[in-house]
């Protein structure tokens with residue numbers, strides 16, 4: 364645990380996406396990231412491999428007392444796992460693993476609620492780390508802004524108004540003519 368491997372880009376990992384060669388990107392490897400003072404000064408540590416968000420820092424601080432690295436802080440990093448040999452033995456099946464290639468599979472992995480023994484197995488398949496800057500960050504969907512228009516001024520509204528007014532005008536005209544011709 365905590366060992367450093369080669370750093371891959373997303374494109375490099377994405378090439379390993381079939382039954383004969385299947386790599387996954389999952390966040391979960393616990394790494395020592397230095398001292399409390401180091402984290403306070405900069406939220407980036409471990410050669411930029413770990414982008415420590417504030418919550419990770421807090422988690423790390425909470426874990427400080429119980430971590431295996433003495434006085435150091437720990438954090439999670441996204442790593443690359445070669446699960447080719449595990450495809451046939453994976454209790455969740457090979458299809459799920461194959462469909463989780465070429466992207467950050469952390470959510471897929473976490474959603475299943477893998478046991479701690481499953482997490483412990485991961486070290487066996489560890490081949491390196493991912494250059495986080497090559498992995499797109501999750502973006503929140505914001506619906507496109509609807510143009511705010513005044514309904515009264517749209518052409519549809521004017522047409523509807525005319526459709527209502529024109530028959531009225533004709534009727535008024537007819538009644539007028541009738542009235543005029545009668546009295547004449």
Ligand code: HEM
Nearest residue numbers: 444454455459460463468471472475476477478481484485
């Ligand atoms: C190195 C990566 C992985 C390892 C070592 C691993 C290991 C395991 C193990 C040991 C189990 C048995 C249940 C448990 O102990 O939690 C399991 C179940 C399962 N895994 Fe994985 N897994 C990995 C990645 C993934 C990924 C990326 C997905 C989803 C895309 C996934 C989906 C599942 C599913 C659906 C089950 C079945 C859960 C059930 O039926 O209760 N696994 N995995």
